[in-house]
Amino acid sequence: DGGITQSPKYLFRKEGQNVTLSCEQNLNHDAMYWYRQDPGQGLRLIYYSQIVNDFQKGDIAEGYSVSREKKESFPLTVTSAQKNPTAFYLCASSRPATNTEAFFGQGTRLTVV
Amino acid sequence: DQQVKQNSPSLSVQEGRISILNCDYTNSMFDYFLWYKKYPAEGPTFLISISSIKDKNEDGRFTVFLNKSAKHLSLHIVPSQPGDSAVYFCAVVNYGGSQGNLIFGKGTKLSVKP
Numbered sequence: 507d508g509g510i511t512q513s514p515k516y517l518f519r520k521e522g523q524n525v526t527l528s529c530e531q532n533l534n535h536d537a538m539y540w541y542r543q544d545p546g547q548g549l550r551l552i553y554y555s556q557i558v559n560d561f562q563k564g565d566i567a568e569g570y571s572v573s574r575e576k577k578e579s580f581p582l583t584v585t586s587a588q589k590n591p592t593a594f595y596l597c598a599s600s601r602p603a604t605n606t607e608a609f610f611g612q613g614t615r616l617t618v619v
Numbered sequence: 620d621q622q623v624k625q626n627s628p629s630l631s632v633q634e635g636r637i638s639i640l641n642c643d644y645t646n647s648m649f650d651y652f653l654w655y656k657k658y659p660a661e662g663p664t665f666l667i668s669i670s671s672i673k674d675k676n677e678d679g680r681f682t683v684f685l686n687k688s689a690k691h692l693s694l695h696i697v698p699s700q701p702g703d704s705a706v707y708f709c710a711v712v713n714y715g716g717s718q719g720n721l722i723f724g725k726g727t728k729l730s731v732k733p
Contacts, residue, residue: 548625551721594660596663608653611662613661613662
């Protein structure tokens with residue numbers, strides 16, 4: 507079955523540590539996105555990538571980094587520079603330049619302890 | 620400044636009645652609009668979309684209306700069911716500076732009471 511997978515579903519990290527969230531898709535989509543959801547804030551774009559080896563900052567990129575070495579994978583690293591990392595993180599993929607919907611993963615809940 | 624606005628953070632409706640969720644946008648160049656439904660601790664799932672060449676799109680109990688002159692779209696759910704209780708996000712595809720980028724509203728939490 508085609509889809510987009512995020513892992514793990516729940517993640518705990520100690521303050522000051524970097525952590526990497528996984529996102530994999532087998533939909534053959536060129537574009538991938540990372541969003542963050544906080545209560546009452548909706549979905550805010552962290553980073554997006556339209557093509558392999560290229561990515562762009564979204565609205566709240568500070569304290570995050572990404573890579574796009576393969577079409578299927580778009581991992582997000584939450585660095586120790588991110589001041590409020592506890593949140594629900596969502597990855598999505600789509601076929602840009604087409605009027606089709608984006609598909610989302612199930613999300614990763616990151617808690618800093 | 621928000622480009623996509625959902626001004627009602629929450630909506631409560633009785634089962635069997637109509638739910639109307641609203642969304643306003645600022646850029647008249649946006650031409651593809653989507654609604655997503657999200658349950659707690661899950662990723663959003665696509666519900667329905669509409670292109671700017673249409674003013675209405677229907678899929679079962681869900682209908683999306685687009686008023687381009689007012690830069691407004693709405694999602695109608697008829698009849699509403701308790702299982703429809705979720706957060707609904709309006710989104711637009713921004714082909715302007717970032718092709719394929721999605722811009723989301725802040726969401727409206729719908730509660731359908733039995």
